[in-house]
Amino acid sequence: MIKAGQRVLSTLRKMIISGELTAGERVAEIPTAERLGVSRTPVRIAFRALEQEGLLIKLERRGYRVREVTSEEVSGAVEVRGVLEGLAARQAAEKGLTAELRQGLLKCLTWGDALFDKGYVTEDDLEAYHDLNKRFHSLIIEASGNPAISTALSRSEHTPFASVSSLAIDRHNLAREYRRFNFAHMQHHAAFDAIDHGQGARAEGIMREHANATLRYAELFCSEPADTGTLRVISGELNPAE
Known part of the structure; x- marks a missing residue:
């Protein structure tokens, strides 16, 4: 877009x-x-x-x-996404990353580091994060080697805020957005570390928690x-x- x-x-x-x-x-x-x-x-x-x-x-x-x-509709859909992405992360850890997928994930982390290391974010930074976030999640799903996960996720994307791309950004409080998205990026680092070291249970838990952070969006803006x-x-x- x-x-x-x-x-x-x-x-x-x-x-x-x-x-x-x-x-x-x-x-x-x-x-x-x-x-x-x-x-x-x-x-x-x-x-x-x-x-x-x-x-x-x-x-x-x-x-x-x-x-x-309704909040119940959103929370239910996000929980399902967390379960599916957690499963993808666990299977990716158990299967092992190919050199190409590992490099792709590392590129996303490096890209994110460049956005957040300066200690603040601009609107353009947040738009860049939107793109790298989608890329990072899609690579983990690809690394799982399980096409059923991608199919199941696509079916839930018509539910509000169930999609990883459904980021709501407050451009009038960029200091808070820096803290929020920098924390999400640190979760990306933790998820990669778990997957890269074959720690399936840890990878699954991190990705489920990462998805559930979406539930904070409505509260942040209400x-x-x-x-x-x-x-x-x-x-x-x-x-x-x-």
Whole structure:
């Protein structure tokens, strides 16, 4: 997804989970684009992605409706993802990493180290983390050698926040986001270490805990509505106002 589309997606995801966009509310491309100060294209891309994530429901006529999401639905889906990714990590540890997969995982860790070692993160850093996070998880699933895990995960991705790519980011509190995502990156290091040393049970436990950190997203944003007024367009991309 292009950068503007990714930023709009993250903003809308945060607006939904914070309650700024309420359950049952109708949303459409033009007013949403005007509200965020972007063109219709990234909004259209974001709407489709949010429909796939189960946060929006496409209406027969134009537009979408915000889906009501219960905490039980989210927690159940995330727990299932944790079980599946934990299983993948355990099987990867028991099977052993190929040289190619090991190098791929190490590249993700090195990439993440470069993002967090400076002691703070920017919006671009968080977008980069989104990509490396997806890559890291997909490599572990690949390393398991079990295609049934990938199939099972794909079936649950229509449930809100059950997908590893469903990151909600608060761009108005980057200091807290640094702590949150740096901790997640340290979990990546721990998971790799366990897998690389053939410690199946440890790898499984780390990945299950890593997935359950997703449950904190709603709590993090429930008391801090998104201030979309600080967003504007610069050179066709969504950026924070200076």
